[in-house]
Amino acid sequence: MGENMIVPVPESWAGQGAVDAATYAADHARSIADSDGFWRDQIGRLDWVKTPTRMDESDFSESNFQIRWFADGRINVSANCLDRHLAERGDATAIIWEPDDPTAAPRHISYRALHAEVCRFANVLKAAGAHRGSRVTLYLPMIPEAAVAMLACARIGAIHSIVFGGFSPDALAGRIQDCDSTIVVTADEGRRGGKRVPLKANVDAALPHCPSIETVIVVPATGADVPMRAGRDLRYDAAIAAASPDCPPEAMDSEDPLFLLYTSGSTGKPKGVVHSSGGYLLWAAMTHQLCFDYRPGEVFWCAADVGWVTGHSYIVYGPLANGATTLMYEGVPNWPSAARIWQVVERHRVATLFTAPTVLRSLMKEGDDLVLSTDRSSLRLLGSVGEPINPEAWRWYHAVPGEGRCPIIDMWWQTETGAGMIAPLPGATPLKPGSATFPLPGVEPRLLDGEGAVLEGAADGNLVIARSWPGQMRTVWNDHDRFFQTYFTTFPGYYTTGDGARRDADGYWWITGRVDDVINVSGHRMGTAEVESALVLHPKVAEAAVVGMPHELKGQGIYAYVTLNAGDEADEALRRELVQWVRREIGPIATPDAVQFAPGLPKTRSGKIMRRILRKIAEGEIGALGDISTLADPAVVDDLVANRVMA
Numbered sequence: 001m002g003e004n005m006i007v008p009v010p011e012s013w014a015g016q017g018a019v020d021a022a023t024y025a026a027d028h029a030r031s032i033a034d035s036d037g038f039w040r041d042q043i044g045r046l047d048w049v050k051t052p053t054r055m056d057e058s059d060f061s062e063s064n065f066q067i068r069w070f071a072d073g074r075i076n077v078s079a080n081c082l083d084r085h086l087a088e089r090g091d092a093t094a095i096i097w098e099p100d101d102p103t104a105a106p107r108h109i110s111y112r113a114l115h116a117e118v119c120r121f122a123n124v125l126k127a128a129g130a131h132r133g134s135r136v137t138l139y140l141p142m143i144p145e146a147a148v149a150m151l152a153c154a155r156i157g158a159i160h161s162i163v164f165g166g167f168s169p170d171a172l173a174g175r176i177q178d179c180d181s182t183i184v185v186t187a188d189e190g191r192r193g194g195k196r197v198p199l200k201a202n203v204d205a206a207l208p209h210c211p212s213i214e215t216v217i218v219v220p221a222t223g224a225d226v227p228m229r230a231g232r233d234l235r236y237d238a239a240i241a242a243a244s245p246d247c248p249p250e251a252m253d254s255e256d257p258l259f260l261l262y263t264s265g266s267t268g269k270p271k272g273v274v275h276s277s278g279g280y281l282l283w284a285a286m287t288h289q290l291c292f293d294y295r296p297g298e299v300f301w302c303a304a305d306v307g308w309v310t311g312h313s314y315i316v317y318g319p320l321a322n323g324a325t326t327l328m329y330e331g332v333p334n335w336p337s338a339a340r341i342w343q344v345v346e347r348h349r350v351a352t353l354f355t356a357p358t359v360l361r362s363l364m365k366e367g368d369d370l371v372l373s374t375d376r377s378s379l380r381l382l383g384s385v386g387e388p389i390n391p392e393a394w395r396w397y398h399a400v401p402g403e404g405r406c407p408i409i410d411m412w413w414q415t416e417t418g419a420g421m422i423a424p425l426p427g428a429t430p431l432k433p434g435s436a437t438f439p440l441p442g443v444e445p446r447l448l449d450g451e452g453a454v455l456e457g458a459a460d461g462n463l464v465i466a467r468s469w470p471g472q473m474r475t476v477w478n479d480h481d482r483f484f485q486t487y488f489t490t491f492p493g494y495y496t497t498g499d500g501a502r503r504d505a506d507g508y509w510w511i512t513g514r515v516d517d518v519i520n521v522s523g524h525r526m527g528t529a530e531v532e533s534a535l536v537l538h539p540k541v542a543e544a545a546v547v548g549m550p551h552e553l554k555g556q557g558i559y560a561y562v563t564l565n566a567g568d569e570a571d572e573a574l575r576r577e578l579v580q581w582v583r584r585e586i587g588p589i590a591t592p593d594a595v596q597f598a599p600g601l602p603k604t605r606s607g608k609i610m611r612r613i614l615r616k617i618a619e620g621e622i623g624a625l626g627d628i629s630t631l632a633d634p635a636v637v638d639d640l641v642a643n644r645v646m647a
């Protein structure tokens with residue numbers, strides 16, 4: 001679907017991007033043919049305490065397995081994000097903070113001010129016993145102190161582990177226990193969409209199960225009166241005021257861990273993904289510059305939460321390493337109304353907005369008027385990440401918010417990859433709605449069939465990566481064997497992404513969804529994303545999720561969960577219409593066997609549909625739904641179970 005639709009590089013972008021098409025092609029080819037040479041040229045993007053002479057020493061084979069880059073380099077990540085910018089742009093804004101409450105005042109924090117605060121907080125952490133290699137858990141709302149805490153850990157070489165502020169005390173406790181952190185940095189409360197989140201109370205509920213924690217540092221974000229435990233709890237503001245602003249950055253080995261982060265848990269128990277210092281930062285900085293063509297003075301807004309890897313790489317590390325002005329938004333895109341996201345763009349003259357398909361679908365169903373009521377003339381680029389973007393949502397994003405002017409950067413990557421992997425470069429890559437386009441320099445994707453044979457040309461298969469890249473995760477915290485088993489044994493010699501993809505006749509890459517979600521109908525392999533995109537194309541459908549179900553004749557049948565737009569009625573006639581609609585859009589082979597209307601879909605807290613639960617319900621295995629602790633709203637599951645459709 002849409003494979004032949006090409007959106008050319010707009011006039012206004014021709015020759016304007018960081019690189020042009022020929023340079024991209026030459027860089028990509030060199031990054032594979034002369035990897036060492038290519039990376040020797042790239043390391044100058046960062047300031048090293050000791051410049052590495054060794055480049056990629058990774059090996060995916062079982063006998064010599066290791067992921068290692070720039071091994072003799074030494075670096076400090078916070079110095080790269082702060083100190084090196086002070087001379088040239090110390091007074092430029094590093095962080096613009098937009099509060100949840102639209103009537104409250106935004107904050108502008110300069111590089112100089114951020115540097116001073118990070119140094120002070122680094123000294124606070126040291127005084128609380130943090131040191132090189134120790135773990136610090138951050139459980140914070142989207143406030144500037146989250147970035148301060150991350151960079152302060154990086155300054156002294158402590159490893160941060162951010163736990164998204166929407167997680168429960170249980171989820172927090174599990175993530176603290178897994179890495180034995182000794183410090184939690186939290187806030188009295190968080191604000192999101194007009195509501196208060198009781199962060200400190202959640203920490204208090206989690207800590208009886210977390211004997212490793214010695215100190216809790218509490219940022220007064222709302223000023224709520226929260227109980228403080230003497231001897232354990234410190235106030236952030238008082239501690240900062242008493243701390244010295246002088247804290248020399250620790251010279252870390254390039255391979256020392258910068259942070260660990262638990263995956264969002266769409267497919268199973270979250271894994272503690274470990275990222276390195278030098279390789280990770282280089283990958284975040286390089287991809288931020290190439291994909292978003294960052295220009296000094298521009299406002300860059302990644303509308304994710306720092307609790308997800310997207311927030312790590314594109315709110316904090318990538319932009320700050322490049323000296324950018326990064327916007328940090330405390331709230332949610334559609335509060336107080338679906339116009340908010342565009343009002344923030346207008347208020348801060350945002351040049352680049354990077355968000356997720358789930359957000360776009362929810363905004364799209366509210367109609368265009370709210371978008372059109374705002375001035376989006378500052379926008380130059382729009383990004384999408386997190387799930388395959390349905391061509392319908394792509395075209396809307398491009399035409400309405402982007403006024404047809406802004407390239408859509410659909411970036412495919414994973415917590416495990418550190419930053420972007422497959423994405424267009426603005427000004428260089430003609431786009432196809434729904435395709436992540438081409439691999440970035442340094443990335444060598446392949447398609448394999450089920451037996452591991454390499455597929456050439458136009459093909460559909462398992463997406464694997466054939467060589468390491470600097471931002472690759474180094475291990476699963478405390479479980480190196482799980483790391484190897486999970487990612488390197490399905491197809492020996494490759495990093496297995498777990499995602500399926502198609503390469504079309506023009507060489508464009510299309511992510512078809514997770515391999516576990518591929519449906520095999522009468523011998524035809526079908527990505528769930530394709531059927532979902534067909535459903536979303538229907539004017540009454542806001543969102544759809546498709547899974548396989550056992551089917552006597554076909555092997556697998558297609559079970560579709562459909563959420564309608566506000567105001568549209570679910571009835572038998574519409575059910576039949578949708579079945580016909582998909583038949584017409586894709587073909588009879590894709591005819592859904594069951595359509596269930598669902599007021600809500602089970603989503604992770606990062607907004608991704610958890611298909612594994614939908615699969616269980618479709619299969620009738622409602623007693624074995626598995627871990628649902630990472631669901632944003634576990635109550636939707638009851639409705640889904642109650643209204644299950646028998647095919």
Ligand code: ATP
Binds near residue numbers: 412413511
């Ligand atoms: P878990 O690994 O714990 O099950 P998760 O895979 O949802 O959780 P993330 O690392 O946040 O955790 O998400 C990465 C996944 O998101 C990718 O493997 C892919 O399935 C999907 N994804 C991300 N970006 C895109 C994109 N641009 N197009 C298609 N899919 C994407």
Ligand code: MG
Binds near residue numbers: 263267414498
């Ligand atoms: Mg994953």
